[in-house]
Amino acid sequence: MSQIRSADTSPERQVRSILHGLGYRFRLHSKNLPGTPDVVLPRYSTVVLVHGCFWHRHAGCKFAYMPKSRKRFWEEKFEQNIKRDARVIRQLKTEGWRVVTVWECELADVRKLAVKLRKALTVARARQV
Ligand SMILES: [Zn+2]
Numbered sequence: 001m002s003q004i005r006s007a008d009t010s011p012e013r014q015v016r017s018i019l020h021g022l023g024y025r026f027r028l029h030s031k032n033l034p035g036t037p038d039v040v041l042p043r044y045s046t047v048v049l050v051h052g053c054f055w056h057r058h059a060g061c062k063f064a065y066m067p068k069s070r071k072r073f074w075e076e077k078f079e080q081n082i083k084r085d086a087r088v089i090r091q092l093k094t095e096g097w098r099v100v101t102v103w104e105c106e107l108a109d110v111r112k113l114a115v116k117l118r119k120a121l122t123v124a125r126a127r128q129v
Helices: 002-008 011-021 071-094 104-108 110-128
Strands: 039-041 046-051 098-103
Touching: 011 039, 011 046, 011 104, 011 110, 046 071, 046 110, 071 098, 098 104, 098 110, 104 110
Parallel strands: 046 098
Antiparallel strands: 039 046
Protein backbone atom coordinates (compact mmCIF):
# COMPACT_ATOMS: atom_id res chain seq x y z
CA MET A 1 0.00 0.00 0.00
CA SER A 2 2.75 2.41 0.88
CA GLN A 3 4.16 1.82 -2.59
CA ILE A 4 0.90 2.84 -4.20
CA ARG A 5 0.77 5.98 -2.13
CA SER A 6 4.33 6.97 -2.92
CA ALA A 7 3.60 6.50 -6.61
CA ASP A 8 0.95 9.20 -6.29
CA THR A 9 3.54 11.79 -5.37
CA SER A 10 6.18 10.51 -7.75
CA PRO A 11 8.05 13.06 -9.86
CA GLU A 12 6.29 11.72 -12.98
CA ARG A 13 2.96 12.32 -11.35
CA GLN A 14 3.91 15.84 -10.36
CA VAL A 15 5.06 16.67 -13.87
CA ARG A 16 1.80 15.31 -15.28
CA SER A 17 -0.17 17.44 -12.89
CA ILE A 18 1.78 20.56 -13.95
CA LEU A 19 1.14 19.79 -17.63
CA HIS A 20 -2.48 19.11 -16.88
CA GLY A 21 -2.71 22.44 -15.06
CA LEU A 22 -1.29 24.16 -18.14
CA GLY A 23 -4.01 22.56 -20.21
CA TYR A 24 -1.91 20.06 -22.14
CA ARG A 25 -3.15 16.63 -23.03
CA PHE A 26 -0.78 13.72 -23.01
CA ARG A 27 -0.34 9.99 -23.00
CA LEU A 28 1.55 7.94 -20.47
CA HIS A 29 4.37 5.47 -20.81
CA SER A 30 4.17 4.76 -24.51
CA LYS A 31 5.55 1.25 -24.74
CA ASN A 32 6.02 1.55 -28.49
CA LEU A 33 8.53 4.39 -28.09
CA PRO A 34 12.20 4.04 -27.18
CA GLY A 35 12.67 4.07 -23.42
CA THR A 36 8.90 4.13 -22.75
CA PRO A 37 8.86 7.89 -22.03
CA ASP A 38 6.98 9.05 -18.95
CA VAL A 39 4.82 11.57 -20.76
CA VAL A 40 4.06 11.84 -24.47
CA LEU A 41 2.39 14.83 -26.14
CA PRO A 42 1.59 13.60 -29.64
CA ARG A 43 0.18 16.92 -30.84
CA TYR A 44 3.48 18.58 -30.04
CA SER A 45 5.66 15.68 -31.19
CA THR A 46 7.21 15.98 -27.77
CA VAL A 47 8.11 13.49 -25.09
CA VAL A 48 8.94 14.44 -21.54
CA LEU A 49 11.48 12.35 -19.69
CA VAL A 50 11.40 12.70 -15.92
CA HIS A 51 14.83 11.86 -14.56
CA GLY A 52 15.93 11.27 -11.01
CA CYS A 53 19.10 13.30 -10.45
CA PHE A 54 20.96 10.49 -8.70
CA TRP A 55 20.33 7.65 -11.12
CA HIS A 56 20.51 9.68 -14.28
CA ARG A 57 23.45 11.82 -13.12
CA HIS A 58 22.20 15.36 -13.35
CA ALA A 59 25.39 17.28 -14.19
CA GLY A 60 26.42 19.68 -11.48
CA CYS A 61 23.48 18.72 -9.24
CA LYS A 62 23.99 18.12 -5.55
CA PHE A 63 21.74 15.07 -5.71
CA ALA A 64 24.03 13.39 -8.21
CA TYR A 65 26.62 12.63 -5.55
CA MET A 66 28.92 9.64 -5.63
CA PRO A 67 28.33 7.08 -2.85
CA LYS A 68 31.43 6.56 -0.73
CA SER A 69 31.34 2.78 -0.69
CA ARG A 70 31.43 0.39 -3.65
CA LYS A 71 32.59 3.21 -5.84
CA ARG A 72 33.48 0.94 -8.75
CA PHE A 73 29.99 -0.59 -8.75
CA TRP A 74 28.30 2.79 -8.81
CA GLU A 75 30.56 4.17 -11.50
CA GLU A 76 29.68 1.30 -13.80
CA LYS A 77 26.01 1.59 -12.97
CA PHE A 78 25.96 5.31 -13.66
CA GLU A 79 27.95 4.85 -16.85
CA GLN A 80 25.30 2.42 -18.10
CA ASN A 81 22.46 4.76 -17.19
CA ILE A 82 24.07 7.71 -18.95
CA LYS A 83 24.69 5.63 -22.06
CA ARG A 84 21.14 4.30 -22.08
CA ASP A 85 19.67 7.79 -21.68
CA ALA A 86 21.80 9.12 -24.53
CA ARG A 87 20.75 6.21 -26.75
CA VAL A 88 17.06 6.63 -25.95
CA ILE A 89 17.17 10.37 -26.63
CA ARG A 90 19.00 9.78 -29.91
CA GLN A 91 16.43 7.19 -30.99
CA LEU A 92 13.51 9.42 -30.07
CA LYS A 93 14.97 12.33 -32.02
CA THR A 94 15.60 10.07 -35.01
CA GLU A 95 11.93 9.16 -34.92
CA GLY A 96 11.06 12.85 -35.04
CA TRP A 97 10.30 13.49 -31.38
CA ARG A 98 11.38 16.52 -29.42
CA VAL A 99 12.72 15.53 -26.06
CA VAL A 100 12.29 17.56 -22.90
CA THR A 101 14.15 16.31 -19.86
CA VAL A 102 12.79 17.26 -16.47
CA TRP A 103 15.16 16.70 -13.56
CA GLU A 104 13.69 15.71 -10.24
CA CYS A 105 15.32 18.68 -8.48
CA GLU A 106 13.42 21.06 -10.78
CA LEU A 107 10.25 20.04 -8.97
CA ALA A 108 11.45 22.12 -6.04
CA ASP A 109 10.28 25.15 -8.02
CA VAL A 110 7.05 24.15 -9.69
CA ARG A 111 6.37 27.59 -11.12
CA LYS A 112 9.75 27.75 -12.81
CA LEU A 113 9.30 24.24 -14.16
CA ALA A 114 5.88 25.15 -15.53
CA VAL A 115 7.46 28.05 -17.41
CA LYS A 116 10.13 25.75 -18.84
CA LEU A 117 7.54 23.22 -20.01
CA ARG A 118 5.29 25.82 -21.55
CA LYS A 119 8.22 27.40 -23.36
CA ALA A 120 9.38 24.06 -24.74
CA LEU A 121 5.90 23.17 -25.94
CA THR A 122 5.27 26.59 -27.44
CA VAL A 123 8.44 26.22 -29.49
CA ALA A 124 7.45 22.69 -30.48
CA ARG A 125 4.07 23.91 -31.64
CA ALA A 126 5.49 26.82 -33.61
CA ARG A 127 7.99 24.62 -35.44
CA GLN A 128 5.21 22.30 -36.58
CA VAL A 129 3.02 24.88 -38.24
ZN1 LIG B 1 19.19 17.69 -10.18
